[in-house]
Amino acid sequence: MADRSPLFYAVIVAGGLIEGVGLAYSRMARPEVVLDFLQLQDLGLLLVMVGAAVVVGVATVVAVGVLREAPLTGRAYARRVKDLDRNVLAGGVVFGVGWGLCGICPGAAYASVGVGNWPILVGIGAMFLGAYAQGFVRARLA
Amino acid sequence: MTSLHALTGPPSPLASTWPLAALHALTGPPSPLASTWPLAALGATWFPNGVTHYLVGGLLVGLGVAVIYLATGIHAGNSTVLETTLSYVSDLPRFRRAAYVASRDWRVLLTLATVAGAALYTLATGSGGWTTAVQPWRLAVGGFLVGVGTRLGKGCTMGHGVCGLGSGSRTSMVNVALFVGVAIAVALAVAAAGVSP
Numbered sequence: 001m002a003d004r005s006p007l008f009y010a011v012i013v014a015g016g017l018i019e020g021v022g023l024a025y026s027r028m029a030r031p032e033v034v035l036d037f038l039q040l041q042d043l044g045l046l047l048v049m050v051g052a053a054v055v056v057g058v059a060t061v062v063a064v065g066v067l068r069e070a071p072l073t074g075r076a077y078a079r080r081v082k083d084l085d086r087n088v089l090a091g092g093v094v095f096g097v098g099w100g101l102c103g104i105c106p107g108a109a110y111a112s113v114g115v116g117n118w119p120i121l122v123g124i125g126a127m128f129l130g131a132y133a134q135g136f137v138r139a140r141l142a
Numbered sequence: 143m144t145s146l147h148a149l150t151g152p153p154s155p156l157a158s159t160w161p162l163a164a165l166h167a168l169t170g171p172p173s174p175l176a177s178t179w180p181l182a183a184l185g186a187t188w189f190p191n192g193v194t195h196y197l198v199g200g201l202l203v204g205l206g207v208a209v210i211y212l213a214t215g216i217h218a219g220n221s222t223v224l225e226t227t228l229s230y231v232s233d234l235p236r237f238r239r240a241a242y243v244a245s246r247d248w249r250v251l252l253t254l255a256t257v258a259g260a261a262l263y264t265l266a267t268g269s270g271g272w273t274t275a276v277q278p279w280r281l282a283v284g285g286f287l288v289g290v291g292t293r294l295g296k297g298c299t300m301g302h303g304v305c306g307l308g309s310g311s312r313t314s315m316v317n318v319a320l321f322v323g324v325a326i327a328v329a330l331a332v333a334a335a336g337v338s339p
Binding site: 004007008009011012013014015016017018019020021022023024025026027028029030031032035038039040041042043044045047048049050051052053054055056057058059060063067069070071072073075076077078079080081082083084087088089090091092093094095096097098099100101102103104105106107108109110111112113114115116117118119120122123124125126127128129130131132133134135136138139 | 188189190191193195196197198199200201202203204205206207208209210211212213214215216217218219220221223224225227228232234235236237247248251252253254255256257258259260261262263264269270271272273274275276278280281282283284285286287288289290291292293294295296297298299300301303304305306307308309310311312313314316317318319320321322323324325326327328329330331332333339
């Protein structure tokens with residue numbers, strides 16, 4: 001329960017606002033556009049994902065290589081690397097089936113609410129249910 | 143065809159000898175630009191709606207993530223909030239992990255800010271009132287599986303697709319290749335089954 005400074009929350013809000021504008025402007029907040037990509041009719045989504053990844057990649061390389069720790073938290077900068085295990089494979093497949101079916105992923109779904117697309121709330125509610133079911137089952141299996 | 147050519151001019155010699163000309167026979171006549179510049183023709187084929195808003199939008203998404211990362215050292219994805227928010231209402235120890243409880247407030251804030259950013263853009267451009275025509279059962283079933291998959295697979299399009307790829311993570315490359323490949327197969331199959339949208 002680290003005490004966060006007001007500036008920390010301000011940065012979170014600023015970052016979220018910029019992400020939201022980007023997701024709306026890129027049309028990723030529209031499931032139809034994502035489905036167009038998945039049906040190979042418009043490969044624009046690739047440009048969005050790669051473009052964003054390049055920006056984050058540059059920031060990560062500079063931060064890890066040149067800077068020491070983050071000013072607002074004192075956290076040491078690191079790459080985002082997770083262990084590759086069976087869950088990553090299974091999760092990727094399940095995510096892919098869901099994404100291919102509906103054309104929404106979490107970030108784009110939140111932005112979709114912002115563009116006034118209220119039917120997306122069905123999908124967001126279902127995401128929470130899915131996350132809950134996953135946690136519930138894994139807690140039982142553990 | 144004759145009247146079309148009267149509008150667009152006769153096809154250039156380049157277009158008629160170029161391999162993609164056969165494709166254009168299927169997709170309609172190439173624009174004047176496309177017939178003289180192969181790259182433009184490729185662009186029109188794969189990016190029929192242009193590339194600018196995708197590139198600029200992608201850079202903005204990356205910028206938002208980078209701002210948070212540079213200030214806090216946190217690669218903030220968009221789907222951990224699905225679990226941390228459950229800690230407000232669920233007693234399951236899994237959702238009440240210290241790291242979840244410690245980050246749940248700012249993750250909700252990040253999500254609300256993402257909604258607000260999209261809303262600001264929509265208000266500023268007067269492009270509101272758009273709603274999806276994708277059928278509710280697809281949103282419900284697909285959304286549920288997305289929720290399961292992102293938590294099982296440790297990330298989503300933002301966590302693995304943007305932050306992980308940006309970090310050069312092999313795990314993320316494998317995960318993204320899997321979910322993009324599977325999603326393309328599923329979307330094509332659903333479309334082939336006549337479900338639209």
